[in-house]
Amino acid sequence: MRDDAERHPEIREAVRALCAGFPDKYFREIDEARGYPEAFVDALTKAGWLAALIPQDYGGSGLGLSEASVIMEEINRSGGNAGACHGQMYNMGTLLRHGSEAQKRKYLPRIAAGELRLQSMAVTEPTTGTDTTQLKTVAVRKADRYVVNGQKVWISRVQHSDLMILLARTTSATEVKRKSEGMSIFIVDLGQATGKGLTVRPIRNMVNHETNELFFDNLEIPVENLIGDEGKGFQYILDGLNAERTLIAAECVGDGRWFVERAKKYAGERVVFGRPIGKNQGVAFPIAEAYIEVEAASLMRYAACDRFDRGEPCGAEANMAKHLAAKAAWEAANVCLQTHGGFGFASEYDVERKFRETRLYLVAPISTNLIFSYIAEHVLGLPRSF
Numbered sequence: 001m002r003d004d005a006e007r008h009p010e011i012r013e014a015v016r017a018l019c020a021g022f023p024d025k026y027f028r029e030i031d032e033a034r035g036y037p038e039a040f041v042d043a044l045t046k047a048g049w050l051a052a053l054i055p056q057d058y059g060g061s062g063l064g065l066s067e068a069s070v071i072m073e074e075i076n077r078s079g080g081n082a083g084a085c086h087g088q089m090y091n092m093g094t095l096l097r098h099g100s101e102a103q104k105r106k107y108l109p110r111i112a113a114g115e116l117r118l119q120s121m122a123v124t125e126p127t128t129g130t131d132t133t134q135l136k137t138v139a140v141r142k143a144d145r146y147v148v149n150g151q152k153v154w155i156s157r158v159q160h161s162d163l164m165i166l167l168a169r170t171t172s173a174t175e176v177k178r179k180s181e182g183m184s185i186f187i188v189d190l191g192q193a194t195g196k197g198l199t200v201r202p203i204r205n206m207v208n209h210e211t212n213e214l215f216f217d218n219l220e221i222p223v224e225n226l227i228g229d230e231g232k233g234f235q236y237i238l239d240g241l242n243a244e245r246t247l248i249a250a251e252c253v254g255d256g257r258w259f260v261e262r263a264k265k266y267a268g269e270r271v272v273f274g275r276p277i278g279k280n281q282g283v284a285f286p287i288a289e290a291y292i293e294v295e296a297a298s299l300m301r302y303a304a305c306d307r308f309d310r311g312e313p314c315g316a317e318a319n320m321a322k323h324l325a326a327k328a329a330w331e332a333a334n335v336c337l338q339t340h341g342g343f344g345f346a347s348e349y350d351v352e353r354k355f356r357e358t359r360l361y362l363v364a365p366i367s368t369n370l371i372f373s374y375i376a377e378h379v380l381g382l383p384r385s386f
């Protein structure tokens with residue numbers, strides 16, 4: 001492995017050591033039971049890894065996105081799935097950048113210490129999907145409260161989080177100049193809200209990913225839970241997306257490296273027609289191609305991290321990294337499954353589980369077409385399509 005691909009070796013080694021305590025069997029059994037990897041998330045939290053991006057002033061380790069990306073990558077590279085806890089890494093960024101000092105003091109040290117989880121962010125809605133500015137959930141101010149009504153879909157980790165960031169409309173779309181104005185973000189205390197205006201309905205899905213439909217029926221949120229200025233929520237959410245996309249790219253790099261490693265190993269060991277299948281170029285070349293694409297995606301991930309960590313605009317790099325890495329991981333998944341032949345379908349090899357898990361990232365948190373749309377419009381200057 002080249003130097004750049006092995007950035008932050010000390011962090012890699014420590015995360016790998018922690019992950020070694022949670023081998024394939026652990027994640028396989030959690031997947032089969034549709035469970036939550038509670039012990040794994042606890043261990044990561046106790047070791048401080050999920051507080052990597054929280055500044056030292058608030059009890060975290062104040063690391064950069066480059067280091068954080070390596071933590072996420074190593075989880076997936078070890079055979080695990082960071083999807084159970086990655087929200088904790090980037091959701092707090094919204095609070096950090098736009099929250100008041102009082103809000104930061106109230107929540108961040110407790111998140112860093114593992115006393116509170118901020119794993120969830122509620123943006124997507126069933127009737128508007130990717131067209132976020134058209135969302136229908138409303139928060140109406142009444143004295144010292146906001147009253148929330150509406151519905152969200154695909155909101156992850158709500159059952160394993162204490163706090164959730166909610167995007168809702170506070171000024172009607174007909175009363176604002178630009179459709180991106182008039183939305184606000186709030187911190188929702190899930191313990192207080194659930195059953196008292198918030199109903200959570202789990203969605204069974206292809207992966208073992210805890211995700212839910214949310215129904216808001218006159219949920220009351222104290223005004224002090226508004227983050228930043230009323231009406232600027234959409235902008236605040238956008239600010240956080242580059243970190244999210246870059247970290248997801250890193251997880252895909254981790255998946256890709258896992259698939260390449262497993263394919264390589266199996267191709268070297270499996271003997272058919274009296275020789276290892278990897279001796280056939282028809283088997284070896286797709287593995288080599290998958291390797292090349294995963295390594296290229298990894299470099300774009302670092303390009304995004306470096307710009308983010310220098311405080312420079314990184315929308316183009318974050319989107320390109322997410323696209324390249326999700327695609328490379330998915331192609332590596334296909335190659336790994338094909339290399340394993342029938343055994344690729346057997347749960348005990350873990351290939352089919354990782355195959356399902358990595359497929360998600362071509363759709364969420366942003367789908368391929370929406371990345372193309374961003375690059376076409378904002379990087380290439382092509383005419384806007386919506």
Ligand SMILES: Cc1cc2nc3c(=O)[nH]c(=O)nc-3n(C[C@H](O)[C@H](O)[C@H](O)COP(=O)(O)OP(=O)(O)OC[C@H]3O[C@@H](n4cnc5c(N)ncnc54)[C@H](O)[C@@H]3O)c2cc1C
Pocket residue numbers: 120121122123124128129130131153154155156157205209211360363364365366367368369370373386
């Ligand atoms: C397991 C899972 C977990 C998730 N977790 C969260 C979460 O925690 N919080 C949250 O807010 N959301 C979450 N999501 C939602 C996710 O971000 C969305 O599913 C995703 O952004 C796509 O939106 P959509 O499903 O509404 O698709 P749609 O917007 O309905 O789009 C459907 C398809 O049409 C394409 N399309 C739409 N419009 C255009 C266009 N103009 N041009 C070209 N193509 C277009 C899209 O690319 C997509 O492929 C999650 C989703 C999943 C599946």
